[in-house]
Every structure is written in C-alpha cells, then in structure tokens.
Amino acid sequence: MVNxxxxxxxxxxxxxxxxxxxxxxxxxxxxxxKIYNLCHRMLGNAHDAExxxxxxxxxxxxxxxxxxxxxxxxxxxxxxxINTCIDYRRKPFFESLFKTSKxxxxxxxxxxxxSPSPDRLYESKQINDAIQLALSRLSAKLxxxxxxxxxxxxxxxxxxxxxxxxxxxxKSRISRAREDLKEVLKKFREQK
Amino acid sequence: MRxxxxxxxxxxxxxxxxxxxRSLLESHLNGCRECAREFNELQKIHMLLAxxxxxxxxxxxxxxxxxxxxxxxxxxxxxxxxxxxxxxxGFAVLLLIIAGVILGSFLSKNLVSEKGSIAASFSLRVFAxxxxxxxxxxxxxxxxxxxxx
Numbered sequence: 001m002v003n004x005x006x007x008x009x010x011x012x013x014x015x016x017x018x019x020x021x022x023x024x025x026x027x028x029x030x031x032x033x034k035i036y037n038l039c040h041r042m043l044g045n046a047h048d049a050e051x052x053x054x055x056x057x058x059x060x061x062x063x064x065x066x067x068x069x070x071x072x073x074x075x076x077x078x079x080x081x082i083n084t085c086i087d088y089r090r091k092p093f094f095e096s097l098f099k100t101s102k103x104x105x106x107x108x109x110x111x112x113x114x115s116p117s118p119d120r121l122y123e124s125k126q127i128n129d130a131i132q133l134a135l136s137r138l139s140a141k142l143x144x145x146x147x148x149x150x151x152x153x154x155x156x157x158x159x160x161x162x163x164x165x166x167x168x169x170x171k172s173r174i175s176r177a178r179e180d181l182k183e184v185l186k187k188f189r190e191q192k
Numbered sequence: 193m194r195x196x197x198x199x200x201x202x203x204x205x206x207x208x209x210x211x212x213x214r215s216l217l218e219s220h221l222n223g224c225r226e227c228a229r230e231f232n233e234l235q236k237i238h239m240l241l242a243x244x245x246x247x248x249x250x251x252x253x254x255x256x257x258x259x260x261x262x263x264x265x266x267x268x269x270x271x272x273x274x275x276x277x278x279x280x281x282g283f284a285v286l287l288l289i290i291a292g293v294i295l296g297s298f299l300s301k302n303l304v305s306e307k308g309s310i311a312a313s314f315s316l317r318v319f320a321x322x323x324x325x326x327x328x329x330x331x332x333x334x335x336x337x338x339x340x341x
Contacts, residue, residue, distance in 0.1 A: 028254050033246065040247045050250055057257045058264060131244050149206060150241035156208050175202040178234050185237065 005030075009073035016064055024064070028057055031074060034152060035081050041147040042085035044136050052088050056081045078152075078162045082144055130188070137184045142177035149174055195227050204231075205238050 009030075015023035035056050040049035059080050067076060135143050148154045148162065159170045200217040203209045209217070221228045323329055 025254070025258065028257055032249050032253060032257075036249045036253065037247050046247070046250065049247070050253065053253070054257050054260055058261055061261050062264075127240065128244050131241060146241070150238065151244060156203075156206070171203055171208070174206065175199065178202055178237060181237050182233055 005074075006072055010069055013064065013067060013069065013073065024061055027060075027064075027073070031077055032057070034074065035077055038078065038081050038147060038152060039085055041132070041135060041151055042082070042140070042143060043088060044132055048088060052081070052084050055084050055088075059084070072161070075158065075162050078148070079164075082162070086140055134181055134184045134188070138177055138180050142173055142180060145170060145173040146177040146181065195224055197224065198227055198230060201227065201231050201234055205234055 009027070012023045012027050012030075016027070032053070036049060036053045039052040039056070040046065043049050043052060056077065060077060067073070135147065138146065144163070145159055148159045149156075154162070156167050156170045156174075160167045163170070197217060197220045200209065200213055200220075204214060204217050217227075221231055
C-alpha cells in the first residue's frame with residue numbers, strides 16, 4: 001500500500017525540488033487524510049491531531065529537499081508523524097490543563113467520565129470512541145504498530161520500514177498489542 | 193502454561209503466515225480449546241479495528257498548513273535580516289575602533305617626532321618659564337622660600 005503510488009510521489013518530489021511549490025500542495029492533499037488519521041488515533045482527539053498533522057507537513061516541507069528517492073514518501077511521512085505524536089505527548093502538563101475541547105473530541109485518558117460507557121461498547125455508533133479509548137490504554141510503542149496494521153492497513157514489512165525495526169519485532173509487538181487490547185476490552189465488559 | 197502454538201494466531205489474522213503455518217494452526221484449533229477461544233477473541237478485535245470509521249480531515253486543513261508554512265518562511269527571512277543587521281552594526285563598531293587605534297598611533301608618532309621622545313613630552317622643561325609678576329610666579333616664589341626655611 002505504501003509503495004503503491006511511489007512513482008507518482010517521486011515525480012511530485014522532483015517538481016518540488018525544481019522549485020514548483022504547487023507540487024507540495026498536491027503531496028499535502030494526497031496524504032493529509034492518512035497522516036491526520038494516524039495522528040488522531042495516536043493522540044486521541046481532533047484538536048491535537050490537527051496541530052500534530054500540521055507540524056508533520058511543515059517539517060516535511062522544510063526537509064523534502066533532503067528526501068532520498070529510494071524511500072517511500074508515505075513511509076517517510078508516517079515516520080515524521082509518529083515522532084511528532086510522541087513528542088506531542090511529552091508536552092508539559094500545564095499546557096494540557098488549558099486545552100479547550102471541541103465537540104466530538106475523545107480525551108480517552110483525561111476525561112473518563114465523558115467516554116462511552118462499557119455496556120455500549122459494541123454498539124456501532126460507539127465503536128469508534130470505544131476503540132479510541134482502548135487504544136489510549138496501550139503504550140505508544142504498541143499503539144503505533146496496531147494502528148499502522150489494523151487501521152492504516154500496512155504490511156509487517158512496511159511497518160518495519162516505518163519504525164526502522166525488524167519484521168520479527170513488528171510481529172511480536174502486534175501480538176502483544178492485541179493481547180493488551182483484549183485485556184482492556186475484557187475490563188470494560190466486566191464494568192457492565 | 194500457554195500453548196506454544198498461540199504465537200501463530202496473530203500473524204494468521206494479519207494474513208502474514210505462510211501456507212505451512214496456516215494449515216498447522218487450522219488443524220491445531222480443532223483440538224485446542226484454549227487457542228480456539230483466543231483465536232475468536234483476537235479475530236473479533238481485528239474486525240472491530242478494521243471496521244472503524246475514517247476521521248474526516250478538518251475543513252480548510254491544507255489551507256492552514258500552507259499559511260503556516262508561509263508564516264514560518266517569512267519569520268525565517270525576518271530572522272535572517274535581523275542577524276545580518278546585527279552583524280553589520282557589530283562590524284561598523286569594530287571598524288570605528290580599528291580606525292581610532294590607527295589614528296591614535298599616527299598622532300602619537302607625530303608628537304614623538306616633534307618633541308624627541310614620549311618621556312621628554314612629560315618633562316617640566318616643556319613648560320615655558322613662569323613670568324615673575326604673575327600669580328603663578330608669586331606662588332612658586334613663596335613655595336621656594338617656604339622650602340628654604
């Protein structure tokens with residue numbers, strides 16, 4: 001999936017390096033949905049996801065001239081997004097105190113009282129929130145592999161490339177992430 | 193103790209197992225209730241995750257990104273102008289100091305050549321004799337008389 005549009009991306013990068021700024025706009029519009037969704041799944045709410053996704057594309061713009069054509073652009077963007085989301089999580093505590101929430105946000109960890117009740121876990125309209133809540137309980141290391149696999153649809157090989165780890169590591173992290181998710185969902189059911 | 197075949201479940205669900213491992217797990221699930229239960233639970237989680245909706249990118253996101261990039265570029269060029277200006281000012285001050293030193297050494301050279309040496313320029317002999325009737329002359333005469341006592 002990551003490699004599907006590699007040739008197309010390479011021609012856009014070539015145009016950008018030659019000074020055509022509109023090529024970057026095309027790159028942005030082409031990949032914004034995937035990057036925004038990854039940030040949303042990693043950070044748990046729309047406000048932080050937009051901030052982080054904006055940072056990703058600003059960093060991409062500033063560093064695109066150094067991009068090596070043998071890599072996949074989406075893999076590169078995913079890597080920037082993951083690092084940005086991890087850094088975003090490290091923001092000082094007081095900043096989160098003054099953060100305003102928007103309608104539809106799910107502050108899975110901070111606002112448990114607003115999160116979906118366990119008995120509605122499997123109802124279709126609540127599934128997205130429930131998944132977000134369950135994902136937020138995982139460590140960032142496990143969350144990122146499960147999001148890249150299950151939601152972004154990357155193969156083990158592609159995830160290994162994004163995270164710069166071995167396929168064996170990806171395999172064991174996904175397995176551990178599923179085990180942890182199973183335990184989290186079990187606890188939700190027990191709260192019924 | 194956990195069944196050793198359990199580790200085959202996750203790659204199977206992900207479609208990352210080879211044919212041998214797939215058939216090994218499939219036949220194992222028929223005889224191992226523990227693994228069969230685990231398989232069903234993980235498969236359910238997989239379906240749950242795969243069925244999640246995609247978040248829609250906020251309206252005007254790309255416009256905001258491009259505006260953000262332009263603002264950062266502007267700030268960067270303003271920073272460059274500021275650094276350039278500071279450097280120019282520093283350089284001008286340095287030039288003034290160097291010019292001052294050169295001028296100073298040039299003037300002192302002229303003074304030395306006029307009076308012979310720097311030490312001579314500090315000697316009292318360079319002063320003209322004090323006129324007898326002036327206040328200075330009276331003062332010097334009084335001081336000398338005082339010293340002779």
